[in-house]
Amino acid sequence: MFDYGLVPDNFTFPFVLKACAALSAIEHGREIHEHVVQTGWEKDVFVGAALIDMYAKCGCVGSAREVFDKILVRDAVLWNSMLAAYSQNGHPDACLSLCSEMVLTGLRPTEATLVTAISASADNAALPQGRELHGLSWRQEFESHDKVKTALVDMYAKCGSVRVARNLFERLGVxxxxxxxxxxxxxxxxxxxxxxxxxxxxxxxxxxxxxxxxxxxxxxxxxxxxxxxxxxxxxxxxxxxxxxPTVQHYTCMVDLLGHSGRLDEAYNLIMQMKVVPDSGVWGALLNSCKIHGNVELGEIALERLIELEPDDAGNYVILSNIYAQAGKWEGVAKLRKLMTDRRLKKSIACSWIEVKNKVHAFLSGDTSHPLSDEIYAELERVGGLMKEAGYSPSTGSVFHDVEDDEKANMVCSHSERLAIAFGLISTPPGTRLLITKNLRICEDCHVAIKFISKITEREITIRDVNRYHHFKDGVCSCGDYW
DNA sequence: CTAGGGTTAG
Structure with missing residues (x-):
């Protein structure tokens, strides 16, 4: 086009930018952005939305936001593009707060606004936020739209309300x-x-x-x-x-074989599959090694994981747990040194619970909640009943479990237990407790929560990093492997 | 005289 001496216009740019987005070609994208600026089209909402989308698909949310901020007269699609940019790059909270900002400007949300925001609240496992968006969908008369309804089905399921999800699913037109x-x-x-x-x-x-x-x-x-x-x-x-089959299908199969204790078969499957194994596949193998105490394959899995995501502390912790379970303390020490050398910190464990439409968050050993004294008193009370019922805190491996190994003898103050205790004292008897957690549940807490569900006659639902646990009457729906 | 562009759920 340039060879013919032609100058691109506001219609040209969206096409070219779409191509850059599809190829994740960030260098080309930035070059086109310069042309946009030179030709004076940077305030155009069509060009702007295409730029935002291109940057988002290339993983550059910051650049996307710069484009967004420079355009002062915005339409709904421009907002939607920015919402999607956050959502696609793992910033559901930023997506949601921008959505409320959009609503506050008085601009009417579109179907895409709702679909994007609802899926962000699903990623956040934030039921109150999701419900609020459900309400907004009603008021804006989008609830009957099947796309919005499907986003709601996904959101309710991911936020722990499968029955509500099923209900909406049945009411879908198509x-x-x-x-x-x-x-x-x-x-x-x-x-x-x-x-x-x-x-x-x-x-x-x-x-x-x-x-x-x-x-x-x-x-x-x-x-x-x-x-x-x-x-x-x-x-x-x-x-x-x-x-x-894609990597995701293989990940499920590795998980399936691993759970059944067929670790060698799982490993062989990874070796012979025709797609490139990613961190998900090796992570599934590592997790299975943890369940079945297989040191040898666990070491292999961690080696691969270190190549793929060297900064993920969680992987090191799992192998360290495997070593600990097997009594291989030199392995534990080796990994601990590796982690300090690489300045890796375990992510801080956090659990949150919704009570009366408000989210309460707890860290491990947290004493900052206004009802902290009552929470610890409740833990002690229930703890006494648990001992009578035959519970004893596990020793050994727990000292090196997923979180808080420094204070492992105080496992009873793990974040999920604080959230549960708070739920117990602030809801009527029999109410189901719904808790979300940013890490895996540790072995000891899993045992403890089974006891709590029986003693207090409560259904306790916990969303882990990758699945739900439904504790009821002393049993967990995961069948004790997770 | 006309056409043509951007966002969204698993």
């Missing part, structure tokens, strides 16, 4: 593949394997499952420990549905 996928995946993460598989059968009569559907189905099998069924679905997917 169930599209994404809608089925949202519901199946929702059941899977709650460990409701039967419901997920029943829904898959039902889906087959009316829609064609895609590769995401199978991620849901396979993860349902793995969370439910259904080894045979998992293999059957994996094979049918390839043979009958002609879907090539």
């Amino acid at each position: 169930k599209r593949v994404v809608s089925w996928n949202a519901m199946i995946t929702g059941y899977a993460m709650h460990g409701h394997a039967t419901e997920a598989l029943d829904l898959f059968e039902e889906m087959n009569r009316v829609a064609k499952p895609d590769h995401i559907t199978f991620v849901g189905v396979l993860s349902a099998c793995s969370h439910g420990g259904l080894l045979e069924e998992g293999w059957m679905f994996f094979e049918t997917m390839i043979r009958d549905y002609k879907i090539d």
